Amino acid sequence: MNHIQNAATAHDEPVIQTRKLNLWYGDFQALYDINLNIRKGIITSLIGPSGCGKSTFLRSVNRINERLGYVRIEGSIDVMKQNVYAPEVELVQVRKQIGMVFQRPNPLPISIRDNVLFGHNLHNRDQKTSRSEQDDIMEAALRQVLLWDKVKDRLNHKGTSLSLEEQQKLCIARLIPVKPALLLMDEPCSALDPKGTEAVEELIWELRGDYSILIVTHNMAQARRASEECIFMLMGKVVEHTSTEQMFVTPKQQQTADYIEGRYG
């Protein structure tokens, strides 16, 4: 796989580093020899036709694939230089350090306030946070996702009562108080209307720099607008990993060019 160009240079710290990652669902191999260095502090988008293994890759980074029971993995995935599949790893910490945003917004059926503080209260039970400290944390998180002004007067309403766009922002907001090292997003805009998509995209772009973000998308324009590096996958393999600009202007691989021009649908 020497044709894969790793955009990360030697002194750029990777947030995710995979070595010979292979994954099987039962007998079906979904990922083949994935070697990636995903850079810290930037937005990387993951594109490719349906069924090429984008979600599978994302889900293996925070180890939610293994809930299925019939998933087998070989190779390694290091997040911040630590193998998440090492035996001594505590799953709760993996989930805390690696936040995930799903295609369908999944706020909890509790108040907006409790939604934002859910992770924080869960992981900081050993030290008491006063009510006003909690309020500050919540406000900061909601401000960061550009939701504060809209919901500040109804913090006691249920998170599930918001519009889809607001729900998705809330789902991002609730990750912020636990200060995750990495955010994974699996088509975070595809359940939203164009206006919502734009708003959430804008928000993700705002988070750039503060967080390392890996985002799966079906939307070429979105990948192009809202990411700095881009990974193209095809049938379980990584075809190309370069800066977004380069991928959309002068892709190295013919397959990438074909896909970008819409020849795979």
Added chain:
Amino acid sequence: MFAQTKLNIHDRHVQSLVRTLFMLMTALLILPVLAILATLIVKGGSMISWDFLFSDPTDGMTAGGIFPALLGTIWLVAVALMVSVPLGIAAAIYLSEFAPDNWMTRIINLAIINLAGVPSIVHALFGVGAFVLFFGFGTSILAASLTLAIMTLPVVIVASRESLQAVPQAFREACWNMGATRWQTIMKVVLPNAISGILTGVILEVSRTTGETAPIMFTGAAFFLPFLPESVFDQTMALSLHLFVVSTQVPNVPEALPYGVALVLISMVLLMNSISIAFRMYLRGKKKW
């Protein structure tokens, strides 16, 4: 282009025929229920009074009230609930939230379904063997209630498990993905959203035990007792058994008396059901997802 064809007319006739037929069948179904209620009210309604509800039976149970039986039934059902509800909910939580999907779990589920079909007289015999004799509780409220509890356990488990499984999986996953353990997820999200359904379902199912006669007859309910029970180790009278006794075992009972007892019994059941249904409707109106 949009005109009706012969086939359309035919289809419409078939549909209205089917609908009428099914409506008639439904009407036939609720007829017996209405008939029972009407009979009880007509024949036993005159019995119902403050005195009837709150005084002791007199004249060899051919006159007076039903207070000891009424109180006894409340005792029996309350104690049975105190046992079966926590046990049943715990089992349902285990089965719905923790149990791996393997043959063990499947066998347990199968056993629960089958247990629900065991005739109540068999439970009665089990209750005599286990609680009255083996554990030495004697014929007592405790033994009778435990027998009722065992009998209702399967339905409590099934009703609770259904409520738990009605909580969308997305909520659980959202919690897990933020690092919550299964237990934290259950406490913070699953139970708060299922508990109303669990409780209403449980009340609805368990109200049926109010009318059970066989399981309590050998384990703790007495034909007639001149005193009220003071603890769970006492025997007690019970409405269902009292109804059986005054209808078949005691001579010269005025005709209205058994109907009056039956009316009280069925009113208790209906009351519990309506409370639970009202509660459920109230909660359903509040739920948004």
